[in-house]
Amino acid sequence: MEYFLQLFFGGLSRGSVYALIALGYTMVYGIIELINFAHGEIYMIGAFMGLIVAGLLTALGWPALSILAIALVISVLYSAAYGYTVEKIAYKPLRNAPRLAPLISAIGMSILLQNYIMLAQTPDFLPFPRLIPELSFMDRFSNYLGTSDMFIIATSLVVMVALTLFIKFTRMGKAMRATAQNRKMAMLVGVNVDQVISATFVIGSSLAAVGGVLIGAHVGQINFAIGFLAGIKAFTAAVLGGIGSIPGAMLGGLVLGWAESFATGYISSDYEDVFAFLLLVVILIFRPAGLLGKQRAQKV
Amino acid sequence: MAQEMTGQNAGDAARPVLSVRNVGMNFGGLRALSEVNLDVLPGEVVALIGPNGAGKTTFFNCITGIYTPSEGEVTAYPKTGKPKRINGMRTNLVCELGMARTFQNIRLFPSMTALENVMIGRHCRTKTGILGAVLRGPSTRREEQEVVDKSYELLSKVGLEKLANEYSRNLPYGAQRRLEIARALATEPFLLLLDEPAAGMNPQETEELKQMVIRIREEFKVSVLLIEHDMKMVMSLSDRIYVMEYGRIISTGTPKEVSEDPQVIRAYLGEDSDA
Amino acid sequence: MSLANILRHLKQALVASVWLSFLTLPIMVIRVDTVEQTVTWRWMHLAYMAGGSFVLALIWYIMMERRDQSQAKKDLETVERDSALARFLSDPRLARPLMAFGFLVAVAFPWFFSLYQTNILISALIYVVLGLGLNITVGLAGLLDLGYVAFYAVGAYTYALLNHHFHLGFWAVLPLGAVMGAFFGILLGFPVLRLRGDYLAIVTLGFGQIVRLVLENWGSFSYGPSGISNIDRPGLFGIAYSVEQATTYMYYIMLGLVLLTIFVTARLKDSRIGRAWLALREDEIACQAMGIDNTRAKLMAFSLGATLAALMGVVFAAKTTFINPASFTFMESAMILAIVVLGGMGSVLGVILGAFLLMLLPEYLRAFSEYRMLIFGATMVLVMVFRPEGLVRAKRKVYKINVETAG
Numbered sequence: 001m002e003y004f005l006q007l008f009f010g011g012l013s014r015g016s017v018y019a020l021i022a023l024g025y026t027m028v029y030g031i032i033e034l035i036n037f038a039h040g041e042i043y044m045i046g047a048f049m050g051l052i053v054a055g056l057l058t059a060l061g062w063p064a065l066s067i068l069a070i071a072l073v074i075s076v077l078y079s080a081a082y083g084y085t086v087e088k089i090a091y092k093p094l095r096n097a098p099r100l101a102p103l104i105s106a107i108g109m110s111i112l113l114q115n116y117i118m119l120a121q122t123p124d125f126l127p128f129p130r131l132i133p134e135l136s137f138m139d140r141f142s143n144y145l146g147t148s149d150m151f152i153i154a155t156s157l158v159v160m161v162a163l164t165l166f167i168k169f170t171r172m173g174k175a176m177r178a179t180a181q182n183r184k185m186a187m188l189v190g191v192n193v194d195q196v197i198s199a200t201f202v203i204g205s206s207l208a209a210v211g212g213v214l215i216g217a218h219v220g221q222i223n224f225a226i227g228f229l230a231g232i233k234a235f236t237a238a239v240l241g242g243i244g245s246i247p248g249a250m251l252g253g254l255v256l257g258w259a260e261s262f263a264t265g266y267i268s269s270d271y272e273d274v275f276a277f278l279l280l281v282v283i284l285i286f287r288p289a290g291l292l293g294k295q296r297a298q299k300v
Numbered sequence: 301m302a303q304e305m306t307g308q309n310a311g312d313a314a315r316p317v318l319s320v321r322n323v324g325m326n327f328g329g330l331r332a333l334s335e336v337n338l339d340v341l342p343g344e345v346v347a348l349i350g351p352n353g354a355g356k357t358t359f360f361n362c363i364t365g366i367y368t369p370s371e372g373e374v375t376a377y378p379k380t381g382k383p384k385r386i387n388g389m390r391t392n393l394v395c396e397l398g399m400a401r402t403f404q405n406i407r408l409f410p411s412m413t414a415l416e417n418v419m420i421g422r423h424c425r426t427k428t429g430i431l432g433a434v435l436r437g438p439s440t441r442r443e444e445q446e447v448v449d450k451s452y453e454l455l456s457k458v459g460l461e462k463l464a465n466e467y468s469r470n471l472p473y474g475a476q477r478r479l480e481i482a483r484a485l486a487t488e489p490f491l492l493l494l495d496e497p498a499a500g501m502n503p504q505e506t507e508e509l510k511q512m513v514i515r516i517r518e519e520f521k522v523s524v525l526l527i528e529h530d531m532k533m534v535m536s537l538s539d540r541i542y543v544m545e546y547g548r549i550i551s552t553g554t555p556k557e558v559s560e561d562p563q564v565i566r567a568y569l570g571e572d573s574d575a
Numbered sequence: 576m577s578l579a580n581i582l583r584h585l586k587q588a589l590v591a592s593v594w595l596s597f598l599t600l601p602i603m604v605i606r607v608d609t610v611e612q613t614v615t616w617r618w619m620h621l622a623y624m625a626g627g628s629f630v631l632a633l634i635w636y637i638m639m640e641r642r643d644q645s646q647a648k649k650d651l652e653t654v655e656r657d658s659a660l661a662r663f664l665s666d667p668r669l670a671r672p673l674m675a676f677g678f679l680v681a682v683a684f685p686w687f688f689s690l691y692q693t694n695i696l697i698s699a700l701i702y703v704v705l706g707l708g709l710n711i712t713v714g715l716a717g718l719l720d721l722g723y724v725a726f727y728a729v730g731a732y733t734y735a736l737l738n739h740h741f742h743l744g745f746w747a748v749l750p751l752g753a754v755m756g757a758f759f760g761i762l763l764g765f766p767v768l769r770l771r772g773d774y775l776a777i778v779t780l781g782f783g784q785i786v787r788l789v790l791e792n793w794g795s796f797s798y799g800p801s802g803i804s805n806i807d808r809p810g811l812f813g814i815a816y817s818v819e820q821a822t823t824y825m826y827y828i829m830l831g832l833v834l835l836t837i838f839v840t841a842r843l844k845d846s847r848i849g850r851a852w853l854a855l856r857e858d859e860i861a862c863q864a865m866g867i868d869n870t871r872a873k874l875m876a877f878s879l880g881a882t883l884a885a886l887m888g889v890v891f892a893a894k895t896t897f898i899n900p901a902s903f904t905f906m907e908s909a910m911i912l913a914i915v916v917l918g919g920m921g922s923v924l925g926v927i928l929g930a931f932l933l934m935l936l937p938e939y940l941r942a943f944s945e946y947r948m949l950i951f952g953a954t955m956v957l958v959m960v961f962r963p964e965g966l967v968r969a970k971r972k973v974y975k976i977n978v979e980t981a982g
Contacts, residue, residue, distance in 0.1 A: 035773050048602060055607025059614050081598050093639070093960045099772050100719055101959045104916055107721075107909055120602045120620070129609045170892025202637040228905070232784070234920065274788045277781040284778045285766045365865065395866035407861035409854050413971050420854050422809050424866025426847055430875060433846030447847070451975050465973050487866050 005145070007265040008258070013149035013218075015257020020211035022030055022241070022249040024204025030180040030244035031200050032095070037106035038086055039208060040231015041113035042079050042213065044224065044230075046209025047128070047216040048117060049075040054217075056127050068217065070133040071274035075209045083205025085196055086113075110228070118224040125223045128216040148218045162251055163203070167246060172199055181246065203217075216263035230275065233260075236280040242293025251291060316377060316398070317364070317491050317523045323372030325355075325362055325547070332358045333547040336372070340491060345517060345524045347534045350544035351567060356527045357404055359544070360493055364401055365391040379490050396424045400484035401493035404527075406476050410469035414460055414479050417468050418451035421486025454482040457519070458501050460511060474505050478512070485520060492516070494526040498533055506530055510537050535559065543567065584636040591632035596625045638961055681830055682873040685823045693826050695938050697894060700829040701887050703930040706914040707836045707923065708883030713912070714920035714969070716876035717856025718768070719776040721908050722783025724882040728790060728903040730888020731761050735898050745893045745915035749886065756885025760878025768873040776926060783908055790900040802899025806892050825894055832890070836883060840923050845972040852876050853921075906948070913955050919965025928966050 021043050028036045050071040057067045089110045094102040132148040160229065167173040178186040179196045187193050214229075216222045233256060241252025259279065264272045316339040325333035332355050340346045348356050361367045363374050368388030377383045378398045386394055400421070409417050427449060432440040455461045458478040463471060477497055484492055494513075498506045499566060511531050517524055527536050534541065534557045543551040543564050553563045558564055581945045603624050606615040685693045705727065712718050730752040737743040737751070767778045796801075808821040809828060843849045851872050854862040863869050892898050911935065918929025933954075937947045958965065 035772075035777060045602075050603045051609070052605050052607055054613055055612075056605065058609060059607070059612045078601065079596070085594070085598060090956050090960070093642075097959070097963065100713075100717070101963050103719065103773050103776060104912065105956045105959040107912070108952045108959070110889045110947055110952070111906075111909060112956065115946075115952060117602060119949065120599070121606065127609050182737060188926030213577050226680065232780070239777075274785055274792075277784045277788070281767075281778055281781045281785070284770060284774050284781075288770065288774055322611075366860070366864075377653075389869075391860075391863040392866050392868050395864060400866075401864055403864075404859065407858050407864075409857040411857055411971070412850065412853055413974075416850055416853075416971060416972055420850055420862075420865050420867070421722070423847060423851055428847045430843065430879065433848050434842045436842060442849070448974055448976070450972075456602065464976065481793055524755070 003265070007148055009153075011143040011261030013152045013257070013260035014257065014261065015254040016153050017215055017235075017253075018031060018230075018234050018237045018256050019250045019253025020156055020159065020207045021230060022238040022253045023160070023239040023246060024170070024208050025235050026241070026243055026246060026249040027176070027200050027204050029229065029238070030246075031176065031183075031197055031275045032102075033099070034091060034102050034258030035106065035235065036091075036201075036204075037088070037103065037231070038109040039083075039204065039232070040114055040227035040229075041117075042083050042086070042205045042227075043109050043208040043212045043230055043234075044222070045082055045113065045117065046075045046079040046205075046212030048121065048212075048224075049078045049209070050129050050213035051126060051222060054131060058129055062131055064131050065070045066127075067129075068213075070211050071131065072210060074215045076206045077204040078253040079209030079212070080202040082113075083201040083208075087198060087201045092197075110231075113124075114224055114227065121224065123224065127221050128219070130220060131217040132214075149216075152214045152271050155210065155214060159207060163207070164246070166203075172196070176200060227230045232280070233273075233276045236276050236283070239280065239288070240283050240290055242290030245290070245292045248290055248292035255291075312452050314341075318377070318525070319375045319383075320363065321373045321375075323359075323362060323369045323374060325358060325367060326370045331547060333362065333369070334463075336544075336549055337548075338542055338549065338551070339551075340523050343517065343521065343523055343537045345513065345526065345537055346546060347538040347541045348527050349524065349529070349531075349541060352492040353546040354544040356544055357495060358547075359497055360401060360527065363394075364399060364493065365389045365394045365534075376491070392424070395487055395489075396492040398460075399487065399493060400489035400491075402477075402480040402484055402495055402497060403485075404495045404499070405477055406480055408468040408476055408480060408483070410467065412456060412468060413465050414468050414471060415448070415451055415464040417479055418454050418482050418486045419447050421454075421483040422447045423450060425486075425488055451482075451486060454485050455479075457516070458482045474501060477509070481512075481516070485516065485522075490523045492522050494524060496527055496529065497530055500528045501530075503532075506533050509533070513537060522565055576655035580640065584633055584640070587636045588629050588633035591635075592625055592629035595628040596621060596633070599624050642961055673839055690819055692821055692823055694894075695935070697822070697826050697829050699934040700826075700833050701891060701894075701929055702911065702914060702934045703833055703909045703927050704829075704836045704883055704887050706918065706926040706930045707840050708880045708887070709911050710915050710918075710921065710923070710926045711840065711843070711883070712876050712880035713785060714922070714926070715844065715850040715856065716808050716873060718774070718873060718877055719912075720779045720877065720880065721771060721776045721830055721905070721912070722763075722779035722781070722786070723880065723884055723905045723911055724905070725763070725786040726756050726759060726785040726909040727888045727891070727907065728786055728900070729881075730841055730885030730890075730894040731898045731902075732790065732803075732888070733885070734889040734892040735806050736797075736890075738806050739740050740804055742807075744807060745889070749889050752885045752889035753882050755889075756882040757878045759885070760881025764874050764877035764881075768870055768877065780905065780908075783903075783905060787900050787903050790834075790903070797900070800899060800901070802897060802901075804897040806896045806898070808896060809893050825890070829890065832886065837927075843970075844921070844923070848872070848875065902972040909955075910951060913951050915965075917954055917958050917965055919969055922965065922967040923968030925965050925967030925969070 022041065024039045024042070025036060027036060028039070053071040053074045057070065070115050086109055090105045091102050094105055132151045134147050167176065175186065175191045175196050176199065178189075179193055180192055183193060186196070234253065237252035237256040238249045239252070240255055241248030241250070256276065256279065260272060260275055263275045310470065318338075318340040320336055320338040323333055323336040324331070336359060338348075350356055350361065358367070362369045363386070365388060372387075374386050375383050376386045376397055376399060383399060389397075391479060409420065412420070426443050428440050428443055452461060452464060455464055458481060460475055460479055460482065463475060468476065471479060480492065481492075481497065481547065496510050501509060513524060514537070516522065538555055540553065541555055541558045542549050543561075545567045550567060551564045552559050553561070601619040604617050604911030606617065607613070684696060685717060709720065709723050712720050712723070731754045733755045734745070734748045737748050763779070763782050767775055770778060778921065788810060791800050793799070809824060811824070851862070851867045854865070854867060855872050860870055914929040914933050915926055918927070933951070935945050943950070
């Protein structure tokens with residue numbers, strides 16, 4: 001039973017991070033029908049920014065919890081800026097191009113960002129300080145739910161609730177929903193579509209950055225290549241839940257996290273990554289609309 | 301008139317080339333087509349008209365296999381062979397059977413020349429595969445030459461022979477519409493389905509198009525089913541008309557009959573209008 | 576370009592430079608070591624970044640303006656010009672002697688250059704064929720296969736395993752590799768080909784990863800991460816060659832395969848099936864409506880590309896005599912895609928140029944070798960934004976009409 005709970009909470013924790021990253025994919029796809037290949041790299045950059053801040057502040061002797069808070073804030077700001085810039089350089093000029101073009105551009109951007117980090121920092125694994133403090137009231141759960149897992153789950157939950165409220169109640173949120181449904185019409189009623197698209201990238205990147213910092217603090221090390229795998233898995237989660245659907249991305253992330261956790265726990269841990277890819281392939285072949293997605297008919 | 305056109309004897313004249321019985325189409329909760337009955341007789345030009353959103357293009361999609369009708373029967377009567385139920389038949393097989401179409405928003409192949417667009421139409425009437433293409437033996441070369449010749453011939457029939465090696469994306473609008481028709485003709489259809497062929501054309505171009513359709517019907521012995529909004533063209537070109545509104549056929553008959561039908565007048569001009 | 580415009584671009588570039596310097600400051604300038612609790616500051620990098628980004632941004636804004644202008648012009652006129660390079664190379668007075676000269680150089684190459692150089696050229700030629708293979712799938716038929724490397728792996732492992740277990744030689748396995756490639760092409764293609772463009776890309780990416788992961792983990796079958804070594808080089812009727820002879824032999828084999836592939840691709844491009852592929856790429860619905868069986872056409876393109884990749888896999892295994900799953904990552908697929916994209920999707924000459932540029936330049940510009948992948952990525956973005964048709968625009972055949980026989 002304890003083992004089951006361990007896997008359950010482990011899955012919930014990793015699923016939350018998948019959800020955070022998946023939201024970025026799903027929002028961008030919902031609005032411009034582009035698979036933002038470079039999104040995984042934004043997550044990775046968020047982790048690196050968190051590391052740099054953490055490194056600076058620990059050298060100055062600041063307490064862990066405030067370092068974590070500041071790292072999150074700075075990382076979010078920077079990742080948002082990266083996301084914004086990537087969109088302006090690699091996607092905006094291709095808004096009217098055939099669909100393959102922005103996808104190829106995205107792949108190029110992903111490769112560029114990965115190598116940029118690798119060259120500017122290091123190809124090696126970098127240790128990430130354990131910023132998530134141990135909380136004594138968590139001790140009795142420590143057999144199956146660690147503090148950092150709980151922290152990740154809690155933080156992700158807060159962020160996702162904030163996002164849902166934002167989308168539902170703010171003006172920008174409504175503009176985003178409108179643009180996702182019908183871009184031309186949104187333009188005609190006065191929505192500044194460029195701004196909306198930029199906002200989408202900014203928000204998605206911010207979420208990914210939170211995930212990056214949390215994972216860095218949790219796992220204890222990061223490296224320039226973590227974005228690729230996390231990105232693919234998060235994209236799988238987004239598709240699983242229904243690409244374009246925000247609740248879908250959250251659900252998909254959790255389902256994937258649990259699936260991976262239980263599969264590696266009960267079946268085999270060697271083929272951990274294969275599960276995600278197999279799941280991706282199977283969903284796309286048999287139910288591309290995902291769990292919560294709508295089947296979109298094409299107008300002839 | 302149909303008999304004179306196609307030279308068939310009286311016994312065949314009643315046999316349609318396309319017969320649609322009671323076709324309905326649902327998209328989730330939306331009922332796009334209901335109880336649609338339609339026939340096209342050999343050599344006829346039949347028009348399908350109606351307000352925008354009436355379901356005309358949906359109807360085309362239902363009979364060409366892009367959608368599968370939710371109810372009803374669609375039966376095609378190819379020139380040779382038995383009548384065939386074509387509900388939900390794959391679109392390329394429908395074309396192979398002999399029903400070719402053009403599209404409301406022109407769907408040409410932009411990176412190919414005008415000639416090559418028409419040559420695509422010959423694909424289902426030829427058979428060279430990968431091996432043949434690589435080896436280019438005598439039969440392949442002969443087939444290629446035939447395809448080129450026939451396609452060029454069709455281009456001349458629609459007046460585009462001078463633009464044969466132009467990329468289709470560079471052609472003027474009217475030429476693109478005619479090219480689409482030539483491409484459809486290349487598939488040797490017994491029924492040509494034209495979706496708003498005169499859209500965006502000025503009166504002179506429309507008149508030329510009308511003459512072209514009449515020539516095509518005679519020369520290629522093909523029946524035509526067309527969706528169109530240009531009433532002048534429809535009235536002067538069609539043998540019979542079907543009027544569709546909200547997915548239903550509300551009237552059918554000769555142009556004269558239909559233009560006097562109060563239902564039709566109401567549908568186009570609304571209630572409380574003077575005839 | 577007017578003075579006012581240049582000033583505007585200078586201002587834009589300045590803003591961009593400041594923004595980018597700020598954006599990259601932490602990553603470029605700061606290096607932390609959380610174990611030693613040290614922080615290294617590399618302010619020189621900031622200077623490079625500021626200067627470099629200003630220059631690059633200026634070029635970017637100027638090129639963007641020209642791009643927007645030429646796009647506006649394209650809507651009015653119909654003039655389309657190839658890049659100067661492509662026009663230069665296709666000039667008929669130049670093309671024949673150039674090709675002849677090129678052929679002579681190619682044939683004589685191993686006798687005038689070192690073994691090392693020949694090896695590099697063999698690698699480049701392998702990528703030419705890989706590029707041409709992917710060109711059929713992506714460039715002609717429009718199927719973005721991001722898992723192309725899986726077929727490369729299939730060929731390589733087919734040879735390695737058959738050679739290891741049954742001592743089958745290169746020539747025996749070459750046709751087998753092709754068959755395996757075609758088989759896997761159909762196997763992997765069949766379930767996914769009805770998917771739309773970007774979904775297809777991701778699924779094929781997934782397949783590629785699965786193949787690699789299986790090869791890595793199924794040790795009893797594929798010997799896992801340590802791979803298979805001591806693979807035989809190609810021989811001739813049982814004669815085994817020395818390393819030098821084998822390399823030269825391999826070079827001529829590759830040259831032959833390259834010529835064969837070029838021949839096959841050129842024939843297919845302007846054939847019935849080639850036109851069907853292009854129609855498929857441009858408009859699937861119209862293509863199907865004109866009587867073409869989309870699924871069959873896609874499968875043919877997909878498995879033909881797979882066959883070529885598998886063939887190259889066999890060659891690769893024979894050339895390096897050692898293979899392991901690490902050679903078959905997504906990056907490989909991305910590189911081959913970059914070759915096709917840069918060269919010009921659908922254009923044979925373009926893909927050849929692209930392969931040579933992307934494979935040989937890094938070898939000869941050793942100073943920049945670290946930045947190779949970075950430049951790859953940037954190239955893909957830049958080509959898509961400024962010249963999506965690539966170096967050489969794929970052109971359609973101009974048909975001569977036999978006026979007497981035609982209508």
